[in-house]
Amino acid sequence: MTRVIGSRLLSTALVLFGVSLVVFLLLQLVPGDPAVTILGSGATATAVAELRSQLGLDRALPIQFFDYLGGLLRGDLGRSLTVNAPVTDIMVPRFVNTMILTGAALLLCIVIAVPLGVIAAHKQYSVFDRMSMVISLAGASVPVYWFGLLLIGVFAITLGWLPTSGMYDPRFPGGIGDLLAHLVLPAVAAALVPLAVIARMTRSVMIDILAQDYIRTLRASGLSTSSVLWRHALRNALPPIVNITGLQVGYLLGGVVFVEVVFGWPGLGQQLYTSITQRDIPVVQAGVLFIALAFVIINLLADMAVRLLDPRTRRAAGV
């Protein structure tokens, strides 16, 4: 197990290096100059040149990249070009906000999608099955942006139950209650697509398992249906469900940007969008690194969970 974790961490480091190199090169290819961006339409050539040199943009590309990499190893993510503040100060709170939203959405997904899939599999081809699968297919196809606006229209404006945007009330910012009230709608909107994917995955895995001989044996030995379904069948279905859920976290991290824009949620996606349009390379680098890191770690955790859940994978790997 330790060896597996060790090699995975090593490959993580390689992945992160690759990611930062690719992002760095990609941003060089895109037209646009941070110095011109900062100085705006009234910029003169002299002012631009002076600012470029102050920002270190006039140095050779490899030097810029390795300088950045050196800083990274020391835990220094550099300074934002446009906002003129340490990248860590900008990105860490954003990352936490995105994790709060992603975590809430993931919780919703698991709590709703897994039972939904299990029941749908159990009652295959029933009205419930067809209804829930049609709804989840629709859920996976609905544009998140539109769905978010719909939620705002119904629950925030018409019914007035929940706030429209942000993380806290602008006038009377409160504690956890205020945060939860602001979290409900964005979490529902963000959960929509992964929820549908996980529900459909759960259903198809469960259908396979329910058709196997040992299920019939369990039934024949007089176990109650709920015990067969929830204790035995679901447990065997869990490894692929956990795997797909881990992958959905990646989708959530990258995909919440629309949700963040519609609901004014101050997360990583929103900041990343702004920074990309401004060619704020250090911020974009940090954002992509955070997402890559979170994705790799969560999938590592998912793999570990699968190993714990399924003795067969442990034996196969010889650990």
Place this chain on the structure above:
Amino acid sequence: MVQVPSSLRRNGLRAFSLLAVVVLVVAALAGCSRGPVRTGNVFVIAIESEADVLDPQVAGGWVSWRINRQMFEPLVDEDLSIPSSDARVPPLRPGLAESWDISPDGLDYTFHIRRNVRFHDGTPLDAQAVEYNIRRMWDKGSPMYSARAAGQTNFVWKFLDSVTTVDDHTVKLHLKQPFSEFLRMLSQGGNGSTAIMSPTALKKYGEDIGDHPVGTGPFMFKQRIRGERIDLVRNPDYWGPKPQIDGVVFRPLPDASARTAALRSGDVDMIAVPNPDSIDNLVAEGYQLSEGIPPHTWYLSFNMRNEFTSIPQVRKAINLAVDREGMAKDMLRGSVTPAYGVQALSAGGYVERRDAFERNLDEARKLLASVGLQNGFDTTLITSTDGSGQIMPAQMAEFLQQNLAAIGIRVKIQTQEWISYLGVWARGMADDVGMAQMSWGMTSPYWLYIATSSDLQAPNGPNVGYYSNPKLDAAMNHAITALDPAEAERWWRTANDIVTDDAALAPIVNDKAPYVLAPYVKGFVSASEEWYDLTTVRLEQ
């Protein structure tokens, strides 16, 4: 086939009813906090994008200055308590300088700094503080110099020769040549502002000053949560008329629909840049619309190195073919006004020239025929797809494309996302590009110099069409160096006429900078600027 036992059906139903109850309880709890809007005398504004840096000299965008302006003040200010309808150009008024003397040769400006004013951190405002700030923006050899601040304010300090502290409350600026627009530029700024910051804070926070803004203005910085809010509170010791609201919250909501929703639900009291399609509905629901005439022109520069647009008759024909009225009324639903002058209406020296800018297709065709182009030609127009103050650039470019097709000019539109476009635009037009679009302006007619002077041809400056006209340069030089304001104004009017007669630019529309406010907000004024004063705002419930 597996049988469906009823126990499971019950389990499933139970799980779902439990979930439904949880959702309802959460919703109900959250709902408790809402009722009629309670403002707590704090004014909440939904702004169109996140502000960059709360350092007025370094921040370039209008969005940031709208916030910084509430905390910081320049030496000379514009009076924004008068709506555009009563003052086309906002009058100048003393800011942190109580008064000033100008030497008869126009070279020495002596500013008498307001007494008994303190920065929000308690530092007294004095001549040394002012000198410190000016050196930060201008004096390359000084330790406090900032290349960013200099780049954003270079047009203000262009002719500055020296700055001297005469005594605790007197600062003398010596110019290399007379600069008739100096006071206006001090108040209006270049891209950035010349507002005065606490030297103590500048020394203490260095590079991080943007997170600790300390000025002298009517509001003080309280906190900033990036992407979520910037909170300001009333400055109880403000030297001028104190604000009537206890504080103001700027909330960035980049999505126009999200802003409208936030206003309707009572989460915010005012929204910037409403979607033109939603304005009528909001007004019908009782919300207030506030508009002004900020110095904000959406215009085209012609390329003097292009084989077609280098011909004056072609440029004039294009100007006469554009249906400004139709774009303003039909396409943009009255959220802009047609532009009949090369500068914004709120700029000094404005000249209205309907003869050159009102649609006249016959005349346009005649002009094209006079240079043998009766069959038209192919050309390219570059613009952005989005961007600060750009309104709806791609759709507007398509509208122009149709207008020009009427006189046989076949326009190809090339668009780029805003930041890329800004970079391409600043480099100047390539030879095969005929026109480049941009939108900005200033209350100072000096803007015309920035956009058309031969000194500032791209990539050296914003004259992206390489326009060069010795007659114009001479007129603008007279205007810049004139000692008598009336004479300067006359020269600016002449310069406007030269640019119009030679059709160096094609002004299209002027933005009205609409804001939509909740019914209980009183005292908000849309003056002729891109920004606003919040000291007069009241929340009446």
